[in-house]
């Protein structure tokens with residue numbers, strides 16, 4: 408499957424974000440480099456990193472050596488909240504480490520500790536977007552009301568909110584609140600927050616000749632929720648990408664949704 412065939416979700420400004428990406432938290436040094444190279448080789452075209460992960464240099468090197476064209480890739484990085492006031496310097500450092508002149512998505516990693524800092528920080532992200540350093544900008548770990556404050560102050564909606572998400576954390580109202588505002592929901596830690604031996608997941612997996620982990624990923628995709636599984640294990644990296652050959656029925660989706668508490 409090429410990047411063109413991958414399922415994507417549109418963001419403002421003619422940007423398309425692949426629904427399945429590759430997570431890189433705790434994948435550092437040589438292991439991080441090897442994992443990203445294996446992911447690109449397996450077909451992932453969306454890589455999630457962050458200043459805080461300390462692996463942007465390895466991500467950049469893997470991208471360069473993979474031979475994948477930059478325009479075929481979607482790269483996200485994130486501003487740590489302690490860099491508030493030093494946004495411009497931080498994105499420039501990220502771009503140097505990633506060896507690219509822009510990222511596809513730049514997120515505020517966590518709401519700043521001082522609530523009053525959120526809006527000025529958001530304005531800095533918008534300025535970076537307007538200068539072409541990021542094609543889209545958004546937030547992570549924001550509540551819907553914190554997103555509303557940004558929209559109210561700037562009339563600019565974050566393209567994405569990256570939050571912890573999985574069948575167990577499924578909440579229809581939170582999903583709808585993001586959709587209603589035009590904010591793409593991106594889930595993180597899909598496995599760490601799942602019980603992969605749950606009988607609902609194992610039953611549905613068996614029906615599709617898939618694994619429960621693949622069902623969890625496909626459930627996100629069928630909800631049009633972006634998902635970014637991480638692995639440093641080559642077989643898992645490949646298996647986690649091999650989710651485009653099946654999809655879940657409406658009934659299966661409902662059964663998995665019901666795992667949400």
Ligand SMILES: NC(=O)c1ccc[n+]([C@@H]2O[C@H](COP(=O)([O-])OP(=O)(O)OC[C@H]3O[C@@H](n4cnc5c(N)ncnc54)[C@H](OP(=O)(O)O)[C@@H]3O)[C@@H](O)[C@H]2O)c1
Nearest residue numbers: 430431432455595596597598599620636637638639640643
């Ligand atoms: N915005 C934020 O605040 C935030 C916070 C957390 C994470 N994230 C992002 O989201 C990404 C994913 O979240 P995460 O890394 O916390 O957790 P995750 O992707 O839910 O889980 C990763 C763990 O699951 C294992 N694993 C991978 N594939 C598996 C499979 N098919 N079956 C069973 N186990 C499997 C991995 O092991 P091996 O690696 O040993 O194979 C690793 O221990 C991160 O890497 C990061 O990019 C963002």
